[in-house]
Amino acid sequence: QSALTQPASVSGSPGQSITISCTGTSSDVGNYNLVSWYQQHPGKAPKLMIYEVSKRPSGVSNRFSGSKSGNTASLTISGLQAEDEAAYYCCSYVRGSTLLFGGGTKLTVL
Amino acid sequence: QVQLQESGPGLVKPSETLSLTCTVSGGSIKNYYWNWIRQPPGKGLEWIGYIYYSGSANYSPSLKSRVTISVDTPKNQVSLKLSSVTAADTAVYYCARSGRDDALDIWGQGTMVTVSS
Numbered sequence: 001q002s003a004l005t006q007p008a009s010v011s012g013s014p015g016q017s018i019t020i021s022c023t024g025t026s027s028d029v030g031n032y033n034l035v036s037w038y039q040q041h042p043g044k045a046p047k048l049m050i051y052e053v054s055k056r057p058s059g060v061s062n063r064f065s066g067s068k069s070g071n072t073a074s075l076t077i078s079g080l081q082a083e084d085e086a087a088y089y090c091c092s093y094v095r096g097s098t099l100l101f102g103g104g105t106k107l108t109v110l
Numbered sequence: 111q112v113q114l115q116e117s118g119p120g121l122v123k124p125s126e127t128l129s130l131t132c133t134v135s136g137g138s139i140k141n142y143y144w145n146w147i148r149q150p151p152g153k154g155l156e157w158i159g160y161i162y163y164s165g166s167a168n169y170s171p172s173l174k175s176r177v178t179i180s181v182d183t184p185k186n187q188v189s190l191k192l193s194s195v196t197a198a199d200t201a202v203y204y205c206a207r208s209g210r211d212d213a214l215d216i217w218g219q220g221t222m223v224t225v226s227s
Contacts, residue, residue, distance in 0.1 A: 001170070001171050001172060003154065034211065034212045036212065036213045036214065038155070038214070040155075045204060045217040045218065045219055045220055046155065046204075046206075046214070046217055047217075048213055048214060048215050051211055051212075051213030051215075052211050052213070057213075057215060087154075089154065089155050091155075091157070091212075091214070093212045097168045098157070098159075098168055098169070098170060098171065099145070099157040099160075099212060100157065101147075101154060101155045101156065101157055102154070103154050104154040104155070
């Protein structure tokens with residue numbers, strides 16, 4: 001069971017928008033709307049940012065949004081801020097009742 | 111507010127069994143799934159498995175032969191056992207809560223476990 005595919009790194013300037021992709025298969029991302037996204041700052045536990053593809057937990061900025069098309073889910077961060085610099089991980093439900101993470105994407109705010 | 115705290119030995123010898131406990135405070139263990147996730151130094155997150163409060167568990171296919179997750183509802187604790195460990199099992203181990211939406215909404219701070227003789 002290979003990890004979901006994410007770009008290793010993305011970057012953007014303050015105020016810009018970036019998108020991080022997360023590609024899976026028809027056994028996970030493609031067939032279930034159970035994709036979540038996590039933000040992790042160095043030395044800290046991950047934080048839930050998006051669940052069920054596009055829902056935001058209470059307290060998460062509306063600058064964060066999620067979507068899905070086919071086997072690929074995406075996280076978009078608009079109005080980039082310095083505090084957004086972190087690693088981001090996608091996670092999907094997999095047929096058979098397991099979960100699978102992406103390899104992670106390091107976001108650099110230039 | 112619900113808080114999770116992982117505890118257990120920070121050093122385990124190769125071939126032995128890694129044992130960790132996650133204590134849930136500020137809320138009930140009932141009606142949720144309790145997950146274990148690990149992160150090797152400098153690497154990404156790996157889901158290990160989860161258990162429902164009723165005791166039904168599911169594990170990552172890659173670790174299934176070595177993992178056991180159990181729940182102690184009266185104590186509000188979830189336990190992880192990973193047998194026959196090697197250096198590749200060295201990681202920060204997290205416990206996290208999820209609901210039927212599979213969103214890991216509350217995480218513990220994590221505990222570092224090193225496998226070394």
